[in-house]
Amino acid sequence: MPTSNYVTKISANKTSFWKNSKPFLGRLDMEITERCNNNCIHCCINLPVNDLQAKKKELSTQEIKNILKEAVSLGCMTVRFTGGEPLLREDFEELYVFARKQGLKVLVFTNATLIDEHMVDLFTAIPPLEKIEITVYGMKKNSYESVTRISGSFEAAWKGIKLLLERKIPFVVKGALLPDNKEEIAEFEKWAATIPWMDRPPSYSMFFDLRCRRDNIDKNRHIKNLRFSAKDGLKILTRRKDKYIKKMKEFCSKFMHPPGDKLFSCGAGCGGGCVDAYGYFQPCMMVRHPDCICDLKTVSLKNALTDFFPKIREMKSENLDYLGRCAKCFLKGLCEQCPAKSWMEHGTLDTSVEYLCEIAHIQARYMGLIKDDEKAWEVNNWKERIKNFCEKEAL
Secondary structure: OOEOOOOEOOOHHHOOHHHOOOOOOOEEEEEOOOEEOOOOOOOOOOEEOOOHHHHHHOOOHHHHHHHHHHHHHOOOOEEEEEOOOHHHOOOHHHHHHHHHHOOOEEEEEEOOOOOOHHHHHHHHHOOOEOOEEEEEOOOOHHHHHHHHOOOOHHHHHHHHHHHHHHOOOOEEEEEEOOOOOHHHHHHHHHHHOOOOOOOOOOOEEOOOOOOOOOOOHHHHHHHHHHOOOHHHHHHHHOOOHHHHHHHHHHHHHHHOOOOOOEOOOOOOOOOEEEEOOOOEEEOOOOOOOHHHOEEOOOOOHHHHHHHHHHHHHOOEOOOHHHHHOHHHOOOEOOEOOOHHHHHHHHOOOOOOOHHHHHHHHHHHHHHOOOOOOOOHHHOOOHHHHHHHHHHOOOO
16 A cells, blocks of 8 residues: 555545545546537447537536535545537536636546637636547548548647647547548557657547447447457557556556456446536446436435445346356456446346457457466466466566
């Protein structure tokens, strides 16, 4: 346990904040709209910019301020504004300034297309104190707009990025690997390395999530067709083999073990939470299952943290297939199987997702943790295998 003269650091995953006399909310994600001015082919959440029905249901300015104020009273230090496209809301500036006046660091997830002179003036005068995160969909107009499906989005995004660079407002970039931009990885990473605040190569989405509201069967079918195969995904993940192995050794030694029958073996709901565009509080933004959300119009953040989240964290699987498979699999951590993924794929909280299983197993075989004919849930000496892998010297 790391210590200093001033603080003792503890793992959020190993701490039950709600057992303390005072509930604690260290961070808050706020999806302030699902609407977006782009129409990305792979997006799991976006609604059209002119969806008036969605706009009408969104939290009001005052409702968001009330939530932020209560979050601060519970110890919150950072809020992430996301969407959809958060800058799309007419009251974004008001919400941003209010959050900063409350002492919150503000992390903004954006596509950068709405960043203009006024916005950079705002970020210069009142710094967010967290790096803005921008998803870049291509290095060329054709590739970019084949993803966003919006004419002019390429020029708008790069204009916003240029303004941030000129005004020295810290930001980082990430990518989404898709058929029309996957050949641009080298060019993208070469450019990203010139950004002063990028201390590592950009991260990528390629194993795309389905619609987390389960609202569009046709879109889900299309998203599945855009996903990288496990084999092709492995090539991307291991293109820098030495760095990949080093990272996996650190990861495996800390996080890989069978999760047992508890559904939420991740950090969801530990010291943080998520509020969607309509005021529903949940441990993870992607798990929209009715049993995992509570309405902040009727329940306070404090009550949700003390009464609701603990019950969610104790939820157990009753699915025999899951219990005989995922619950016993030591690749948990490496595998992204979780209640949110199960919900998006199957409409349940504990149904195995074959695609994720395949991705995890191909990586485990690459690292030598399992043999070609083995399934990880059948392995009993997994601790020994992880130990041997972590102690193995690089060739």
